[in-house]
Each structure stands twice: as structure tokens, then as C-alpha cells.
Amino acid sequence: MTPEQLKASILQYAMEGKLVKQDPNDEPASELVKKIENEKNQLVEEGKIKKGRKTGAIAENEKPFDIPNSWSWIRLNAIANDIGDGLHGTPKYTSNGEYSFINGSNLKSGSISLVNAKHIDKAEYEKIKINLDEKSILISLNGTLGNLAKYNNEKVALGKSAGYVVLTNNLVFDYIYVFLESPVFKSFYTQNYTGTTIKNIPLKALRNCPIPLPPIEEQKRIVAKIEKLMPLVDEYAESYNRLQKIDNEFEDKLKQSVLQYAMEGKLVKQNPNDEPASELIKKIENEKAELIKEGKIKKSKKLPSINDDEKPFDIPDSWEWVRLGQIINLISGRDIPKKDHLNKEIKGSIPYITGASNIDKNGNINISEWVTNPTVVVNKGTILLSVKGTIGKISILDLAQAHIARQIMGIDNMFGIDKKYLQYYIESYVQQLQQKAKSIIPGISRDDLLLAILPLPPVKEQERIVIKLERLLSSINSLYL
Structure with a gap:
């Protein structure tokens, strides 16, 4: 098993509710869903977010596997305050601008790469800015699909191939990030992309993506377990790569x-x-x-x-x-x-x-x-x-x-x-x-x-x-x- 396959197996187990034990004392995810709905409604009333697009109930054939009884299937749009993409066009670049203009190709290994990024000034940024915060995840929607980055208040403006998901406050941020890294999400966008030469994930498909949602306390346990396992996967990768090198040289x-x-x-x-x-x-x-x-x-x-x-x-x-x-x-x-x-x-x-x-x-x-x-x-x-x-x-x-x-x-x-x-x-x-x-x-x-x-x-x-x-x-x- 390659290190990539091992990591994928761990994340798949996590999404199926098999990585940590369920605790009957946890408040079920159905209650969490209600809290999220109430929070979003309150933010809409206060004018802080726009009313989200309605999405239909998740059909049985959309659920790729069974989940524990305390979990709920929910669409990504239902747990996000905003889902969108960047500018459909070309901004006015300037060589000494303080803001970087990025696309999906700039999202690599969980962070934003500014290699080859062009720049814009503050005035241009104000025209196209998107209200991102520490609960935001960036995702490539075009070309190389599914590359991710956590937004950390970088001075960036987004192009159209850089999508974003701004999550509600009632979630464990890293659990949703793990989902977007998992084979479950990769399988989803593989089945839903459009285009042949250049592949694209439509925003409608992204908003409708079904997510297996655990109780909030179980989300924390899953993230904690993955944080313990990933260093072991890294160690395994080092040993695996050494053995591969030996095998190739043998x-x-x-x-x-x-x-x-x-x-x-x-x-x-x-x-x-x-x-x-x-x-x-x-x-x-x-x-x-x-x-x-x-x-x-x-x-x-x-x-x-x-x-x-x-x-x-x-x-x-x-x-x-x-x-x-x-x-x-x-x-x-x-x-x-x-x-x-x-x-x-x-x-x-x-x-x-x-x-x-x-x-x-x-x-x-x-x-x-x-x-x-x-x-x-x-x-x-x-x-x-x-x-x-x-x-x-x-x-x-x-x-x-x-x-x-x-x-x-x-x-x-x-x-x-x-x-x-x-x-x-x-x-x-x-x-x-x-x-x-x-x-x-x-x-x-x-x-x-x-x-x-x-x-x-x-x-x-x-x-x-x-x-x-x-x-x-x-x-x-x-x-x-």
C-alpha cells in the first residue's frame, strides 16, 4: 500500500464513522443541523450574509455509504455561509501591488502559493474582494480539480478557477477540511465535473455536494485522531520511499x-x-x-x-x-x-x-x-x-x-x-x-x-x-x- 493509499483509507474510514467510536451521550448531528439553520437565518436577518439558494433533500442514491445513526447527511451549501468563485475576467495588474491575484493553480498542499502570481493595488482589490475569514477554505474548480488551501488572511484576490467555502461557526473547521481532502469528495467531483480537455466543477454541483456530518464532539475526536495518525503516515512514507529506492536500484x-x-x-x-x-x-x-x-x-x-x-x-x-x-x-x-x-x-x-x-x-x-x-x-x-x-x-x-x-x-x-x-x-x-x-x-x-x-x-x-x-x-x- 502506498502512503497515498494509506492516507486515503484513513480519511475514508473517518467519513464512514469507523475511525473513532460513537458516544451515545453526544448530541446527535440532527440537533447541530438545526443550530446551523438558526444561525444562518439570524445572519440573513442582520444582513451579514445573503439568503442561500434552496437545495433539495438528499436522495438515497446520492448517499455513497451508510453512516452511524447519530450522523446526518447534509449538503455543503447548508453548512456554509457562502460558496462561490472569484473574478470572471482580468483585473488591472500593477507590478508593485500589495494584493496577489490567484487562481486554482495557486492552491497547493493546503496553502496558497504565490509563485507566478500577478499583483493588483488596493483600489482594484476593493472592486473584486470577497469577504473571506478564518473559516474559509479555498478550492480549485478548474483544470486540476480539488486542490485545497486554508485561508489565513493572506492579501489575495481570487480568479474564477479559485472557489471558496465560508463555513458557519457551529462546525469543527478541520473536519470539513478533512472531508474535502477525502476520497469521498474526490469521488464526488470526479462524477460531477464538466468539460473534457479542461475539467470544471460547477458551483451548483459544489453547493449540492452531500457531506456525512457527525455530532460536533465526534467531529473533534475524528480530527484529533487524524492529527495523531498523519505523522505516522509521514513516517511510513519515508520508509516506503526508501524501500522503493532500494527496490528500484536493486x-x-x-x-x-x-x-x-x-x-x-x-x-x-x-x-x-x-x-x-x-x-x-x-x-x-x-x-x-x-x-x-x-x-x-x-x-x-x-x-x-x-x-x-x-x-x-x-x-x-x-x-x-x-x-x-x-x-x-x-x-x-x-x-x-x-x-x-x-x-x-x-x-x-x-x-x-x-x-x-x-x-x-x-x-x-x-x-x-x-x-x-x-x-x-x-x-x-x-x-x-x-x-x-x-x-x-x-x-x-x-x-x-x-x-x-x-x-x-x-x-x-x-x-x-x-x-x-x-x-x-x-x-x-x-x-x-x-x-x-x-x-x-x-x-x-x-x-x-x-x-x-x-x-x-x-x-x-x-x-x-x-x-x-x-x-x-x-x-x-x-x-x-
């Missing part, structure tokens, strides 16, 4: 643990008949030399040897530590001017991968732009890595070709390394890459990749590791669907 940590095992040579058994990785390195060096000779790749700068202090763990005897730059061709992306981007594919164009936004959490590539003048083209099977902004999104290109922007680097595996093994190594190394990212907009350099050290197994063991990893990671994913 999947990633589990995957990282499995990848780490694989990189340490502990995921599958070594086969003494496998050709050792040292022979694979010799073949790679010979192939690179031939490609340089043929002009197919450029000769790269010599990479420093790996010392023992750099090696984070021991690896099997048949494996070798290598710099990533020894076994890949690294391709840096380049931006193409925005004016040359196309929003649809045409003849002669190729997909343009601009950055991490093109790669989803499952490694799928989504294309929304194309170019006809590519300068950095990567081919199908190239491993793509986001290296600026969002660091570490990975995908293997499944398109024939694509141009990559500078937020992406391509890892071209030309030398017989299992492509999926190489991808899994990079996934295991992403956190270290993220730690290397510097500046306000995070980014990693070519050297951050080229100098990375990779534990290289024999080719046959690479294949076995990939098979085992795909089975294990698939099982982990299925647990979190």
Missing part, C-alpha cells in the same frame, strides 16, 4: 553484479582447449597492421602499457588485460547544422543519431531526423555509446548506416572480438565513465575510452559468457516486468 545492482562476475571470469568455466587470449591479441595486431597498410584505418598513437596497479581484479590465466584502444576502432561523432536536418526520410538520406534521446532504456534506436550530407557514418553492427549530456546509453546499430553527432561515439569492432561481449564490458564500465565526466554538461573524452582496460577472454569463452549473460539478464528483466 535491479541495476543485480545486473552490475552479474556483469562483474562475467568480467572476472567467474560466470562460466574455463576450457583448457580454448586458444588463449594472447594468441587473439597477436592476430588483432597483425590485422590492424594490415588495415593501416591498406589505408583502411589510421595508425593510432601508441597506448601505455598496463601496470599491475591498474588491474582491479585477477583474471584467469587464459585471459589477458588489454587497453580498449588496442582492440577497437573508435569513431567520434560530428554535428551537422540544424538547417540540414530532415524530419522525414528521402532518397539519398541516412538516419541522423543526435544523442542519448535516440536510444531508449532497452537499447533500441528511435530515428526522427535524416541528413543527405553525412560526414561521420557508422555501419550496421557498430556499438553506439552516448558520451555527452547523458553518459552511458548503449546500443548496437541495427540500421544499414547512420550519421552520428558529437554526443555519440561509435565503437567499431573489426578484430574478431565478440560484439555482445564488448557491449557487456562497456555496460559494466559505464559507472566509471560517468565518474570521469566533467563540466556543467557532462562529457567523456576519447582517451577515457581508449585507455580503459578490458579483461579479454579467449574467443570461445567470450561466446559462452554472452550466452550465459543473456539468459541471466533476461531472467532478471522478467522479474521486474
